[in-house]
Amino acid sequence: GEKVEQHESTLSVREGDSAVINCTYTDTASSYFPWYKQEAGKSLHFVIDIRSNVDRKQSQRLIVLLDKKAKRFSLHITATQPEDSAIYFCAASMDYNQGKLIFGQGTKLSIKP
Amino acid sequence: GGIITQTPKFLIGQEGQKLTLKCQQNFNHDTMYWYRQDSGKGLRLIYYSITENDLQKGDLSEGYDASREKKSSFSLTVTSAQKNEMAVFLCASSIGGTGGDEQYFGPGTRLTVL
Numbered sequence: 399g400e401k402v403e404q405h406e407s408t409l410s411v412r413e414g415d416s417a418v419i420n421c422t423y424t425d426t427a428s429s430y431f432p433w434y435k436q437e438a439g440k441s442l443h444f445v446i447d448i449r450s451n452v453d454r455k456q457s458q459r460l461i462v463l464l465d466k467k468a469k470r471f472s473l474h475i476t477a478t479q480p481e482d483s484a485i486y487f488c489a490a491s492m493d494y495n496q497g498k499l500i501f502g503q504g505t506k507l508s509i510k511p
Numbered sequence: 512g513g514i515i516t517q518t519p520k521f522l523i524g525q526e527g528q529k530l531t532l533k534c535q536q537n538f539n540h541d542t543m544y545w546y547r548q549d550s551g552k553g554l555r556l557i558y559y560s561i562t563e564n565d566l567q568k569g570d571l572s573e574g575y576d577a578s579r580e581k582k583s584s585f586s587l588t589v590t591s592a593q594k595n596e597m598a599v600f601l602c603a604s605s606i607g608g609t610g611g612d613e614q615y616f617g618p619g620t621r622l623t624v625l
Binding site for chain 1: 603
């Protein structure tokens with residue numbers, strides 16, 4: 399079945415710098431790629447997503463890139479702020495009609511002052 | 512807005528015990544999910560349901576039962592708790608039954624098995 403690998407388990411960047419989190423997936427049929435954020439002691443919430451009909455999407459300081467050929471997608475957080483510190487999970491949907499998301503292992507992002 | 516409520520917040524069980532976790536949502540969403548979160552392993556789907564009385568197995572369904580009694584509630588049963596098991600169980604819901612819908616997560620139930 400589909401597997402989603404999240405390459406960085408931890409990431410530390412200085413406040414104001416950019417952070418990049420990378421994920422790869424295995425199933426070429428995957429068509430939907432959301433990102434979720436989990437702040438300390440809290441549950442997950444959605445931050446941004448990208449669908450396979452585009453290769454770039456931006457929402458304020460968040461940019462998602464999708465490379466279907468390499469089966470890779472990434473989350474770029476620009477001008478990082480302390481409140482960006484959290485665990486970020488990437489996910490992929492292998493079948494648009496089944497509601498099943500396959501999650502990566504999570505990347506703990508720390509923003510240093 | 513809406514909210515997802517999970518009960519209990521903390522659950523301590525004994526090895527071999529049958530344990531039930533409950534989830535309620537007031538979004539009026541069709542689809543509900545149960546995930547297990549283990550440290551360093553991300554989230555793994557246990558069961559999901561696209562409508563009342565529907566059940567679909569996820570990748571981790573062995574050892575669990577689920578029940579969608581009504582649209583707003585989805586319960587999960589650990590059929591036989593494993594000694595030293597520790598995990599967080601997250602309930603989520605989404606508007607429709609497709610993989611392209613944003614999922615809204617509850618606060619979680621933390622399970623410890625003695």
